[in-house]
Every structure is written in structure tokens, then in C-alpha cells.
Amino acid sequence: MLFSSLTFLLYFLPAVVLIHYFLPERWQNGFLLAASLLFYAWGDVQQVPLFVVMLTAGWALGRLIERSRSRAARRWLLAAGLVLDLGTLFFYKYTGFFLETIGLDTGFSMALPLGISFFAFQAAGYLIDVYRDETPAEKSLVAFGTFLFLFPQLIAGPIMRYSDLSGALHRRRRPDAHALNTGMAYFTAGLAAKVLLANPMGAAYETLRAVPGDMLCAWLSLGSYTLQIYFDFMGYSVMAVGLGRMLGFEFRHNFHDPYSARSIKDFWRRWHITLSGWFRDYVYIPLGGSRRGRLRTVLNLLCVWCLTGLWHGADWTFVLWGLWYFVLLCAENAMPSLPKKLPAALARLLTMLCVMLGWALFVSDGLGDFLLYLGDLFSFRFASTGLFWLREYAILFAVGIAVCIPAVTGFVKRQLGKHSVLCAAAVLATMLLCLAWLANSTYNPFLYFRF
């Protein structure tokens, strides 16, 4: 089930939030786990057994690691857990790619279980935390399942750590009026980002990409994809935060105005924050981070960015996309004062240009396709219809860009915060617009099927 579907909005959301609110504590986790399984099975019933295996194995291994006294045993148990979690991820996501790369073109392909990259990482992070004694193991299988498969963040993140949620998992969750109101407002805002901005931007991208021989249209298409992927991903994350609040959880924000970043480092502090955090805590720092000399730091960065690229999809374009950021970050490390010396506007512009060229690689079907796209972007050929397309999408772009500017969103948030009636009216009107869009448009793509 997707958040942006009418069955979710009309039936699943009201029923789950209301029933959960009135349930006594001992039923709440069980109910949420059952609801999450239904949520998942609605889209893909065949993957439910996989869920059960990952759930029981993760829970049991966590308990065993905590109880083991010997260091070696703990290490072996952790290794088993990581092989299970990351091995499952590898098996489903990368087997075909791996076989092809080593020259065995077997045509192997598996249906990728939705959201596996998110919950496999969450499960692996949990076991590492238990192994490091940073968190106690979860005693209840049901509570562990609720943590691992909580439906708001099940298919598109944020990637949560057990310690963030363990408090809420073990108390009666009865969100107060403020949490319910802000939760619903966040959810609606996220839905609007997905339905009213990302979907039309995606349609614009497809139309503009198909216009031949015009450099303006090539850049407009790249601009629309840049906005689409942000609004789509940010929309899901904000919806997750909102849903979490209505259920008594506090999720981390995954995006923090990434397109206002002044450097690449700054961009990655603002984009998909929980994924960067995962790689930092579980890969980069264990490898030694930046404390083992310059060469080792570069190698560690290389490793992290290859993995970050691969996490986004099993294809060389994603590896290259990761390497693109590796190169940019190395360059930035070599000139640490440069972003501060440049005028703010220029620094932002240069950052955006690098990010957008990255998206051109990200969206391409293979290297050949990327080179063609690059050719279009720098063709210096203009067709007369270019201005028609610019006018066609001018308002959509204007709204989209405004939403990326922190000053604008901050102003709107402050105004809505001051006037609660205005805020309620705005949220209600936005929900109506989203419903109108969903009832009409068949264009409602899901971008994370490769994640």
C-alpha cells in the first residue's frame, strides 16, 4: 500500500490511528505490527514469509548477543546476523547485477521486496548497537517487530535506530492534541509534496526529456527531475514523521532544506540524513574515519561512497553517482575554505549544479544514456518550442523552487503557527486538492522500487 493511495487515506489511516489511540498498552504494539504486515502484504503478499524470518532471527540474535559472555561468541553471532540481514539484501537486490558483472549473463532477476534496503539496514544497525552495548536487546518479539516493520517508515525510511524508538515502544502511547494536530499537518504537507508537486514534476520530466534538440528543454527536464526526486522522497519522509506522531512516535527528519546547501558536504548533511548517519556510524567510523592519515581517509570515503551509490540501486550508474560525490567531497576537503570564501549565492549555485549533474547520472539508464543526456544538456542547440515548454511549466517550477527556499517555508510555517484556524483551513484545503489529484491522475509513480 502506498501513502498516496485512496485506500490508505480513506480506510487504513483513519482506522489504524483511531483504533491505536484507544487500545490499552498491551495491545498497541501487537496491533501496529499486524497493521504493518497488512500494509505490506497489500502490495506484495508473497514477501510476508521473508518478514517472519528476518523478524524472528533478528530478535533471537539480539537476545543471544546480549546474553553471551565470550567476545568470540558475540562476534560470531553478530556476523551471523549481518550475513542474514545484508545477505538477504544482497541476494534480492544484487545477485543479477553481480552475475552480470562477473560475466555470467544468466538473466537472473528477483522481485525486489519493497523497502528491503530500509528495514535490512535498520535490522543490521540494531544488532551492531546491541553488540556494542549501546542499547539493550529487545525482550519482546512483538515490540521488536513493531520497531523493524513500523509501517510509516517501512518502505521509504527514515532509517531509525532502536534507541530512538525503544522508549515509545514500552509505554502507553496516547499522543496529545498538539501531537495529533501537528502529525496530521505534517502528513498532509508530505502528501502534498508527493501528490501536488512530485507527481506533476515527474510528468514534466518525462515530457521534457522527450523533446528533441533543445538545450533549454534538457535543462528544464533535469530541473524537474531534481525537484521530483526531492519532493517525492521528502514527501514520504514527512508523511512518516506525521504518521509517527499520530501514533505516539517521534521519527527523525530525513531532509533539511537540502537544495539550500552551500557545499557538497553541507548537502549531505541535509539530504537523506538517516542514511548518511547509518554509513557514518556503521561503516566510516569503524573503518577509522578521518583519524588514520590522509590516504586512509580517502580510502574510507571511497568505500562509503561506492556503498552509498550501490545502496540506491544495483547498476553501475549508481556506483558512478556515488563516485561523483566521492570526487566532489575529496576536492572540497582539499580546499576546505573555498565554500566560505565564495559569495553565498554563488556557492549555492555551484552546489546545485553539481547535485543536478549527479541526478542526470542517477536517472540515466546506463552510461550510454547518460552521455546522450549530457550531450543534450550542452548541445547549445535551441528549438523554437523551448519557450512554449518554459511557459507551460513556469508556475509549477516557481512553486517548486519556492518550497525549496527555507525563508519561504519558514515564513509560511510561522504564519500558520500563529493562526490555528487558518492552519486548519489550509490543511483541510490541501487534503481536498490531494484527493482531487489522486482521484483523477493515473500518474502516481513509485520511485523506490529499486532501492
Added chain:
Amino acid sequence: MRKAWLFLAVLGLLLALAVCQLVLPPRNMSAMENRMLAQMPAFSVQGLANGSFTEGVETFSADQLPLRDRFVSLYAVMQTLSGKRLNEGVISGADGWLFDRSDGWSERNVRLNASSLQALADTCGKQACLLAVPSSAAVCSDKVPALAPLADEEKLLAAAGSETTLLPLLDAMKQANGGHAQFYRTDHHWTAAGAWTGYETVCAALGLTPIPAPETVSYPGFYGSYYARSPLPWMAADTFSCALPEGITLRVGEEEKEGLLDPAVLEGRDKYAALLWGNHPLIELENAQAPRAELLVIKDSYANALMSLLARHYSRITAVDARYYTGNIAELTECYEGEVILCIYGLSTLATGRTIALMDGMPY
């Protein structure tokens, strides 16, 4: 929870819609969108396993959303306010005119179709004549938004003219009545007036003296193909018009039709489809009083508005719709005794497919 009235308002809205959807009987058809609406799918284990059941429920809850027509209108308002003029390949022009996005039309297709027609005529020693009907965008260009993604139809017509004998229609249509009466606003076809211009052009080429226009009938409430692709609730309907000459018999296959219009189709939205009872692989028009013997026409739907006018000159017209005809065209031309093979085709059909070139029996 009592103070959570923002939360309760939105939740109330969603719940009210859900309850109404469950309680109200489902609608079969949306007149506004002119389509059948999805119904609740029957449950089956197999459907659940392959995902078709849940997918069906999703479509059901979207199609049967309470107040759906209001939501459809709201969506249309949003689209218009967002300044978009292109929807589903249809461009909104001035004064309610709709046009086809045509920048993907292919000159190569036009050439292939035109040269095949010429080759067919050459093989059987006849003369080929092509009447290619331009689109409304080429004739009513003052209604088209600036820089819209359109084909250069003059160039496409010139390409056709370099392969076969092309009848000069575009300029005649532009001059007739300022052009605006020649086409429908919401449909890609031509009006009775447009077809009359086509008729005069054909008469000049075949050496016929035009017979004055017969009675024209009109039916209001015509929403054409462009409308169907990009419906806006406040859009004004066209009035469908056609000439109805007397004494002409239409035969579709073995069956003789009563009249030249399908009365059931005239009741519906797409009234143009009533002409000559729709598109058929092969039809014959017979007229016992006509002075000339026979004519072979290769056609698409544009010809349907013009055929009955021509039938006043020929005792028998055989018309093959190249898009649906599966017989051998060479066999048809072998027993054809007329001198001309007339092809009446929309330029859009010539440019977006190779239906003439791909006919069975075409010489290569």
C-alpha cells in the same frame, strides 16, 4: 483528543468519504468523463496472490470516490490555474479550440504512404489522387498558442506532393470562410463546410461539376476526440453537421444500411462516428441515377464526411479503409474499371502510421 480539532477535521473528512463510499451504491458510468467506472473486484485467492485484487480495490476506491465529479472539476481548475495548456497530447488554444500535439509526425511516414499509393496506381495503369486533410492547427493557426509543438504541415504536404498527385486543399480551406467553420473545436475531423471544400477540390481534379450543396443537418452536443482526451467540465460543445444527399444506398459488406447515419451513435458524445455507420474495412455507396460509372477510394475516417457528396456523381463507389482492410488491394484494383484511385486521408493518419504502405498486395 477534544482539542485536536485540526486532526479531527481532516480525519472526519476522510472517514466521511469512506463511509459514503461503502454505503452509497456504486455508479456504473461517469458522463462527465465519458467512461465506465471500476467496480469492486471479486475476491479470489489467486487474485490476492498476483496482486490483481488489491489493485482492483485501489481503482475502485478512486473511481467510486464520493463527489467524484466535484473532484474531477477541482482537478481541472487546478490544471488550468497552473497554466498548463498541454494535456494528454491535446493543446488548449484560444476560444475553446483544442489541437493535437503534432511535433512527432513523421515525414518519412507521409512519403512511404504517398509513394505506395503512386506505385499501386502505376502497376495497374491508373491515376492516383491524394486528398490529404490538414489538421485544424494548420488552418485555424490564429487560435494556436505561440510556439506550440506542432508539425510543419505545409512541409509534410509538399513531401506527399513530391511522391504522388496531391490535391491542393490547404489553401482552399484557409481561404474558405476564414477557416474557422471548416473544423470542430473539440474534434480532429472536419465539419460539413470543411468536407464541402474537400468536395470542390476533388471535383476540380476529376473534372466533375460540383452539384449544389444538399440539405445539411445539425446535432448539438458533440464532444469530439480532443475533448475525450482532455475533458474540462466548462468546455462548450460543438454542433455536429453533415450533408445528407438523397437517393444513395450504403452497403457494409453484405448488409444494406438504413440511411447514412447511425441513429444510436448520434445520441452519444462522439457524433462524428455516426457518419456512414462508422469505420468499416470495405463499404459501397450506390446511386442508380449517377452519370459516371465507378470510383475506388482508399480512405480513413475523414472521407466519411465527403463520400456521400461524391456518390452523387458515381453509380458505385467502393471505399477501402486501409487501416482495417485485410484483403488484397491488388485484387481489388484488377477488376476496377475507373481511371482514378482516389485517396482521402487525414494528414495525421498519413504521418503517424504506414497503413497505406502496409496494405496487403501493395507493389514494392
